[in-house]
Amino acid sequence: MRLAILDKGHTFGTKILFAFIGAISRQPVVDAVKLVMYRPDFYGAPMKKVVHEAMRGPSAWSVGDRELMAAFVSKVNECEFCIKAHGAVAGRAYGDGTKVAAALSDLETAPITDSLRATLRMLRKLVRENTVGAEDMRAVLAAGASREQIEDALAVCFAFDTTNRLANAFQFFVPGPAGFEAGAKFLLARGYQ
Amino acid sequence: MANIRQARQAVIARILEGEGTTSRAERRGAFDAAGLPEPLSTLVEKVAKHAHDVTDDDIAAARASGLSEDQVFEIVVCAAVGQATRQYDAAFAALDAATKGS
Numbered sequence: 001m002r003l004a005i006l007d008k009g010h011t012f013g014t015k016i017l018f019a020f021i022g023a024i025s026r027q028p029v030v031d032a033v034k035l036v037m038y039r040p041d042f043y044g045a046p047m048k049k050v051v052h053e054a055m056r057g058p059s060a061w062s063v064g065d066r067e068l069m070a071a072f073v074s075k076v077n078e079c080e081f082c083i084k085a086h087g088a089v090a091g092r093a094y095g096d097g098t099k100v101a102a103a104l105s106d107l108e109t110a111p112i113t114d115s116l117r118a119t120l121r122m123l124r125k126l127v128r129e130n131t132v133g134a135e136d137m138r139a140v141l142a143a144g145a146s147r148e149q150i151e152d153a154l155a156v157c158f159a160f161d162t163t164n165r166l167a168n169a170f171q172f173f174v175p176g177p178a179g180f181e182a183g184a185k186f187l188l189a190r191g192y193q
Numbered sequence: 194m195a196n197i198r199q200a201r202q203a204v205i206a207r208i209l210e211g212e213g214t215t216s217r218a219e220r221r222g223a224f225d226a227a228g229l230p231e232p233l234s235t236l237v238e239k240v241a242k243h244a245h246d247v248t249d250d251d252i253a254a255a256r257a258s259g260l261s262e263d264q265v266f267e268i269v270v271c272a273a274v275g276q277a278t279r280q281y282d283a284a285f286a287a288l289d290a291a292t293k294g295s
Binding site: 002003004005006009038039041042043046047049050053054057058059060077078079122126127130131132133134135136137138141147148150151152154155157158159161162163164165166168169170171 | 194195196197200201203204207208211213239240241244245247249252262263265266267269270272273274276277278279280281283284285287288290291292
């Protein structure tokens with residue numbers, strides 16, 4: 001973590017909470033949690049509402065689909081922490097880690113629906129080029145995604161476009177697989193609130 | 194459908210209009226990725242366009258220019274939310290154009 005305040009500048013009460021989480025999960029608190037718990041009034045608390053609604057609010061996409069979108073956007077943004085964190089949640093949600101790995105390594109051949117594939121293609125262009133055109137949206141609609149599903153995918157993209165930048169700029173520490181599995185279990189059970 | 198409209202506006206209003214250790218003008222400049230002096234302009238540009246290229250030196254340069262860690266935190270948050278917002282708005286405009294009249 002590049003700023004010491006994000007690592008160790010939390011209030012006494014928050015430090016107690018971190019010690020508690022560490023004892024229960026047997027894993028150190030990850031940097032994503034440290035970020036949103038630092039001066040939560042400024043960013044963490046209001047942003048958690050956005051992320052929870054995007055990832056767990058009502059949607060025609062499953063939780064696994066949205067976690068895969070999060071991991072996929074993170075891959076385009078080259079954010080190792082978020083790829084691994086949300087790849088792990090997607091794998092758990094689907095009950096199929098190989099599907100997630102396939103989608104992240106080769107979108108065109110992965111065993112996912114055409115509407116999800118077309119949505120991920122559009123998100124990839126948006127994140128790479130910072131914009132998309134009406135023709136890109138028509139392609140997603142033609143593949144079977146509804147307008148509401150596209151809006152839901154854009155909500156996921158907004159959440160992770162923001163988070164990826166912060167994770168990369170502040171250089172989140174990337175734990176081993178056990179750390180991400182513990183995090184995935186928590187995020188699947190509790191969401192982002 | 195998931196509805197992030199109000200929650201997203203609340204984030205933007207808080208970081209740009211609420212209390213902070215940086216001025217509202219500095220936070221707006223970071224959000225817009227425009228109008229900030231060096232070395233902040235380089236840091237903000239990197240966060241917006243290729244955040245994986247941010248280095249320890251970029252952060253150190255911002256600190257050496259007189260900013261506290263809290264101020265760097267606020268500037269980076271505003272830069273990240275600003276770029277994500279521009280992408281989101283561009284995508285919505287494209288979606289509106291694609292579904293116009295349907």
